[in-house]
Amino acid sequence: MQPWNLQPAHDTGLTPNERFRSVRRESGLLESLAHQVCFSLLRTYFAVAHRLSIVGRDKLPAHGPFVLAANHCSHLDALALGASLPPHHRDRAFPIAAGDVFFQTKMTSTFSAIMLNALPMWRKNCGPHALADLRRKLQEEKAIFIIFPEGGRSRNGSMMRFKHGLGMLVAGTDVPVVPCGLVGTFEALPPERGFPRPVSIKVLVGDIQRPHRLIAGRCER
Amino acid sequence: MSQVTRERLFGFRHAFDDRVTVVLTLTALSLLLLAPLLIVIVTRTGNSSSEKEKELWDRYRSWIWLALCILLPILAGAFWTILAVATLSFLCYREYARITGLFRERTISLIVVVGILLLTFSILDNWYRLFVALFPLTVALIAIGGLMPDQPKGYIQRVGLGVLGFALFGSALGNLGNMANDWNYRPILLLIIFAVELNDIFAYICGHLFGHRKFVPNTSPNKTVGGALGAIVLTTPLFAVGAHFVWSSTALDTPVRLLGLGIILSIVGQFGDLMLSSIKRDLGLKDTSKLIPGHGGILDRFDSLILVAPAVFHYVNYFVGFAVGQQQQIFIG
Numbered sequence: 345m346q347p348w349n350l351q352p353a354h355d356t357g358l359t360p361n362e363r364f365r366s367v368r369r370e371s372g373l374l375e376s377l378a379h380q381v382c383f384s385l386l387r388t389y390f391a392v393a394h395r396l397s398i399v400g401r402d403k404l405p406a407h408g409p410f411v412l413a414a415n416h417c418s419h420l421d422a423l424a425l426g427a428s429l430p431p432h433h434r435d436r437a438f439p440i441a442a443g444d445v446f447f448q449t450k451m452t453s454t455f456s457a458i459m460l461n462a463l464p465m466w467r468k469n470c471g472p473h474a475l476a477d478l479r480r481k482l483q484e485e486k487a488i489f490i491i492f493p494e495g496g497r498s499r500n501g502s503m504m505r506f507k508h509g510l511g512m513l514v515a516g517t518d519v520p521v522v523p524c525g526l527v528g529t530f531e532a533l534p535p536e537r538g539f540p541r542p543v544s545i546k547v548l549v550g551d552i553q554r555p556h557r558l559i560a561g562r563c564e565r
Numbered sequence: 566m567s568q569v570t571r572e573r574l575f576g577f578r579h580a581f582d583d584r585v586t587v588v589l590t591l592t593a594l595s596l597l598l599l600a601p602l603l604i605v606i607v608t609r610t611g612n613s614s615s616e617k618e619k620e621l622w623d624r625y626r627s628w629i630w631l632a633l634c635i636l637l638p639i640l641a642g643a644f645w646t647i648l649a650v651a652t653l654s655f656l657c658y659r660e661y662a663r664i665t666g667l668f669r670e671r672t673i674s675l676i677v678v679v680g681i682l683l684l685t686f687s688i689l690d691n692w693y694r695l696f697v698a699l700f701p702l703t704v705a706l707i708a709i710g711g712l713m714p715d716q717p718k719g720y721i722q723r724v725g726l727g728v729l730g731f732a733l734f735g736s737a738l739g740n741l742g743n744m745a746n747d748w749n750y751r752p753i754l755l756l757i758i759f760a761v762e763l764n765d766i767f768a769y770i771c772g773h774l775f776g777h778r779k780f781v782p783n784t785s786p787n788k789t790v791g792g793a794l795g796a797i798v799l800t801t802p803l804f805a806v807g808a809h810f811v812w813s814s815t816a817l818d819t820p821v822r823l824l825g826l827g828i829i830l831s832i833v834g835q836f837g838d839l840m841l842s843s844i845k846r847d848l849g850l851k852d853t854s855k856l857i858p859g860h861g862g863i864l865d866r867f868d869s870l871i872l873v874a875p876a877v878f879h880y881v882n883y884f885v886g887f888a889v890g891q892q893q894q895i896f897i898g
Contacts, residue, residue, distance in 0.1 A: 349722070360855075
């Protein structure tokens with residue numbers, strides 16, 4: 345007989361609030377259903393309100409782990425990328441969201457975790473341990489991370505310099521990075537606006553990049 | 566739906582028809598009112614640390630919510646009671662599936678959840694034959710569902726865990742819901758829950774007072790023979806007296822049968838506790854979750870009830886029967 349291989353959930357021992365804010369969180373049946381419903385509704389919303397079109401969806405890997413890296417200039421970005429994924433990817437897709445915005449209060453962290461399946465990145469104290477936890481999750485759970493390498497929203501719509509987080513996350517692994525371009529999200533919902541305009545949005549999926557030439561040096565220090 | 570059935574399912578006006586219900590409800594409320602005083606006395610007189618004091622208050626606050634979640638549905642009507650038992654089944658299964666890792670086996674978990682939903686319907690409908698049929702049928706479905714990933718490696722583990730989960734948290738706990746199909750379900754359920762909780766407390770106190778010989782040190786190092794025997798000696802007569810008033814003038818109302826019921830409740834309740842201790846020790850865990858502050862998980866709190874429900878149900882059913890004279894297949898017709 346096969347040696348016992350079932351393990352307790354990685355988030356065992358955390359209180360509900362700690363669990364929502366933890367990268368160790370693993371979804372159960374109900375939460376998976378909530379992610380599917382949420383992203384299906386978002387898909388419908390983007391199709392109707394923003395005439396969402398996805399160019400190059402066939403370039404997405406058939407299964408995780410992989411990282412979707414995109415430009416960031418609107419709160420719609422992560423939602424548009426999540427909604428662009430085919431249904432079988434949605435349960436494993438984790439938008440990496442700013443902890444100080446999406447996980448600050450009990451209510452926002454519950455919503456971000458249950459509905460969006462988001463994971464927090466604490467920008468002010470994101471040390472090697474936090475990245476190591478994320479890397480472990482990415483590889484062990486064959487996850488799909490939605491990451492914005494600029495580290496925050498562009499205030500004028502133009503792309504900013506990349507921070508080191510994405511490189512530090514995938515360096516030393518063979519996890520593919522799929523570069524994506526988001527067009528129209530800034531016009532639809534720029535940082536200073538409260539509600540989106542019905543502007544058309546396009547998601548451009550680029551060719552897969554392999555990070556194996558990056559050396560896992562910086563992240564280990 | 567007959568008038569009697571409607572009154573049983575939703576008739577909150579009958580909440581205090583039985584004096585045992587009144588006594589147990591008042592006792593529970595009095596204990597909740599007295600507990601803060603006891604906590605203050607214990608923490609002021611003893612040398613308890615602030616951490617211990619915080620834990621006591623956490624436990625007390627959680628007990629307020631637990632008492633409300635137990636009392637309100639039972640008093641409100643059988644419909645709400647059955648829904649509350651179903652919620653308890655789901656929460657217990659959720660914790661079990663997460664600590665064992667079974668939750669990653671989506672097909673099996675889905676079958677268990679659907680099985681519990683169908684069990685709940687059979688109880689609400691007072692369709693006992695469906696309730697009985699659902700156990701073998703769900704087990705068969707779990708055995709089939711385990712084939713779905715086309716991975717024979719680990720088949721016995723995932724199917725075994727699925728069957729155990731459904732047996733304990735679906736079928737066994739479902740018996741508690743089935744009791745709500747009796748017209749006089751309120752005192753029955755309150756008495757059982759009250760006695761099971763008292764049994765835990767008696768075992769703890771007697772263990773501290775007379776516990777010298779360890780009972781099962783590998784499973785639960787704190788359990789002692791003195792604690793186990795003390796719980797049986799104290800719980801049995803108390804429960805028998807309550808049961809005498811609940812089942813007065815029935816075939817069960819003889820001293821031997823009532824004491825037998827009390828002994829079964831006390832022994833099986835303690836085995837339920839040990840069963841969860843074994844599961845946790847096997848997995849290397851202290852608590853099943855941290856859902857209830859001061860207590861741990863739902864399973865940690867209600868472990869003793871899981872095996873008591875079928876034991877008491879079938880004992881009483883043998884002598885008296887449940888839901889006698891009640892409408893069957895209420896919704897199906």
